[in-house]
Amino acid sequence: MSVPVAPSVERRRRARDDGGPWPHLLLAWPTLALTLLFLIPLGTIAALGFFRRIQAGFFEVGFVTSNYARALDGFHLERLAVSVLLALAATLITLLVAVPFAYLLTRRPRRAQVPYLVLVLASLSLSEVIVAFAWSLMLSRTSGISNVLVMAGLMEAPASWSPGLWAVVLAFVFVALPLAILSLYPTFSRLDQELPEAAGTMGAAPLVGFVTVVLPLVRRAVAATAALVFIFVLGAYVIPQTLGRPAHWTIPVHITDQAIMKNHLPLAAALAIVLLVVSSLIAVAIVAIGAGRFDPSRSPRLAAPERAR
Amino acid sequence: MSTWLRRALFTLVVVYLLAPLVVVAGVSLNERQVLFFPPQGLSLRWYGAAFTDPSWYHPAINSALVATFAALIAVSIALPLSYVIWRYRVRYANVVMAMGLAPFALPPVITALGALALWIVLQSYGRPYTVALSHGAFLTTLPLATLTVGLQNMNPQLVEAARTMGATGSAVFRTIVFPYVRPYLLAGFVFAFVLSLNEYIIAYMTVGFTFETLPVKIFASLRYGYSPVMAAISVLFFAFAVAVFAWIGRVGDLPRLLGADETA
Numbered sequence: 001m002s003v004p005v006a007p008s009v010e011r012r013r014r015a016r017d018d019g020g021p022w023p024h025l026l027l028a029w030p031t032l033a034l035t036l037l038f039l040i041p042l043g044t045i046a047a048l049g050f051f052r053r054i055q056a057g058f059f060e061v062g063f064v065t066s067n068y069a070r071a072l073d074g075f076h077l078e079r080l081a082v083s084v085l086l087a088l089a090a091t092l093i094t095l096l097v098a099v100p101f102a103y104l105l106t107r108r109p110r111r112a113q114v115p116y117l118v119l120v121l122a123s124l125s126l127s128e129v130i131v132a133f134a135w136s137l138m139l140s141r142t143s144g145i146s147n148v149l150v151m152a153g154l155m156e157a158p159a160s161w162s163p164g165l166w167a168v169v170l171a172f173v174f175v176a177l178p179l180a181i182l183s184l185y186p187t188f189s190r191l192d193q194e195l196p197e198a199a200g201t202m203g204a205a206p207l208v209g210f211v212t213v214v215l216p217l218v219r220r221a222v223a224a225t226a227a228l229v230f231i232f233v234l235g236a237y238v239i240p241q242t243l244g245r246p247a248h249w250t251i252p253v254h255i256t257d258q259a260i261m262k263n264h265l266p267l268a269a270a271l272a273i274v275l276l277v278v279s280s281l282i283a284v285a286i287v288a289i290g291a292g293r294f295d296p297s298r299s300p301r302l303a304a305p306e307r308a309r
Numbered sequence: 310m311s312t313w314l315r316r317a318l319f320t321l322v323v324v325y326l327l328a329p330l331v332v333v334a335g336v337s338l339n340e341r342q343v344l345f346f347p348p349q350g351l352s353l354r355w356y357g358a359a360f361t362d363p364s365w366y367h368p369a370i371n372s373a374l375v376a377t378f379a380a381l382i383a384v385s386i387a388l389p390l391s392y393v394i395w396r397y398r399v400r401y402a403n404v405v406m407a408m409g410l411a412p413f414a415l416p417p418v419i420t421a422l423g424a425l426a427l428w429i430v431l432q433s434y435g436r437p438y439t440v441a442l443s444h445g446a447f448l449t450t451l452p453l454a455t456l457t458v459g460l461q462n463m464n465p466q467l468v469e470a471a472r473t474m475g476a477t478g479s480a481v482f483r484t485i486v487f488p489y490v491r492p493y494l495l496a497g498f499v500f501a502f503v504l505s506l507n508e509y510i511i512a513y514m515t516v517g518f519t520f521e522t523l524p525v526k527i528f529a530s531l532r533y534g535y536s537p538v539m540a541a542i543s544v545l546f547f548a549f550a551v552a553v554f555a556w557i558g559r560v561g562d563l564p565r566l567l568g569a570d571e572t573a
Contacts, residue, residue, distance in 0.1 A: 174326070
């Protein structure tokens with residue numbers, strides 16, 4: 001802050017900014033709540049992965065590696081690969097729609113944006129259960145869009161597309177799209193309105209201007225959004241469970257299955273830790289790509305405006 | 310980019326987001342207990358059933374209770390935390406902040422499994438308050454995000470002026486900071502409320518069928534017997550969310566609440 005303040009006032013302000021016991025008192029409840037409800041559960045999962053399962057679905061404290069051995073066996077590694085590929089595909093499709101949409105939306109007057117924002121927020125808040133239900137109806141034989149296509153004379157007979165791979169991907173994109181749009185929204189709406197115009201004045205076609213001028217400025221935000229969407233989709237349970245065949249069941253389906261149906265909490269915990277490590281590594285890689293490491297062709301001149309921001 | 314391209318893309322997104330709900334709305338109007346689209350015969354009886362059948366309105370009441378307490382807990386964590394970060398320099402506050410933002414950086418199933426493990430260890434599995442507490446911590450990210458935006462948007466000279474005039478810390482909070490961030494606080498509360506209302510996997514792993522929430526009930530019906538009531542409830546959920554956010558859009562500045570800057 002650059003407001004000039006008299007020395008005595010400045011000293012008083014400093015003294016208050018210390019706050020004495022106040023900040024600590026204020027922080028007591030947030031610290032307690034988040035430690036109990038976030039940190040300890042995470043630590044408990046990490047420990048549980050090493051515990052021994054005993055009959056009747058319970059577990060006892062111990063140190064065995066058999067849970068991790070099973071979490072990393074051929075079957076679960078294949079499930080992990082399927083989960084990651086599905087999530088990456090959904091993330092890519094989502095970004096291809098969300099990035100131009102969020103950009104064009106933020107170029108509109110504020111008032112015109114509101115109905116779209118309401119729709120996006122309402123879709124974002126829609127339960128994964130309702131999304132899975134809606135898409136299972138959409139893609140079913142009796143109530144799906146194939147009936148509409150038959151009525152329009154575009155198809156011979158109604159067909160069932162759920163459960164199936166595309167059902168899972170379409171529903172993943174449906175839940176990821178609102179999240180991506182809202183995550184991109186702040187950066188895009190703070191983007192200088194005149195930049196693309198300047199590019200246009202200099203003779204760049206709109207699409208060229210978008211790719212060469214706008215995208216380099218927002219690549220960090222796009223990468224952060226990609227990481228967010230990837231993790232969110234990778235952790236989804238209801239959609240792959242309901243809309244996928246067993247071949248499309250992702251790791252969360254097996255985690256939930258082990259934790260609730262098979263009462264094998266230690267294995268569920270080991271699977272969760274494996275999922276956590278893999279998802280974090282990929283998310284960090286996505287963010288690093290967005291920051292421009294791993295990209296030798298990137299010219300330093302293009303990187304400059306973002307740093308200056 | 311050209312107007313034509315923008316219109317095409319906007320139409321695509323709107324159709325994609327609304328088409329499943331149009332089908333659900335159509336299915337909810339079937340006269341008999343079938344899930345046809347287009348519907349056969351027209352009837353609102355399934356909407357009636359949503360309010361009169363206890364196997365549906367009990368979960369609805371449970372969900373409303375959980376969402377209210379979860380949103381209160383989320384806000385009670387987010388307000389002091391974001392205020393301390395903005396106002397004071399306390400080193401460990403950033404660690405607490407990271408814990409508040411972290412749940413959205415974890416696959417949701419892991420948060421849910423953590424909650425299950427915690428409440429089993431504490432021998433409280435299935436108690437109604439467990440889901441409210443776990444939802445509250447999970448969703449605190451939302452009021453944290455809106456409040457951080459709000460505090461950053463506030464003109465620091467206002468606070469400076471008040472302090473120079475001799476206002477104490479608590480007076481500054483009561484008369485300047487709190488009134489200014491109130492819309493952001495309300496938006497954060499509403500976001501947390503609506504998301505808790507719709508959350509499935511944490512509710513399933515903490516209370517499951519012992520304190521059935523609506524998403525858990527819908528999922529059970531999804532697996533063990535479809536009914537048009539599910540469609541009616543889904544339509545009501547979506548209509549409720551649209552109404553809430555449209556209301557915020559009317560009384561408040563939705564673009565600003567979502568992070569567009571003050572000017573322009």
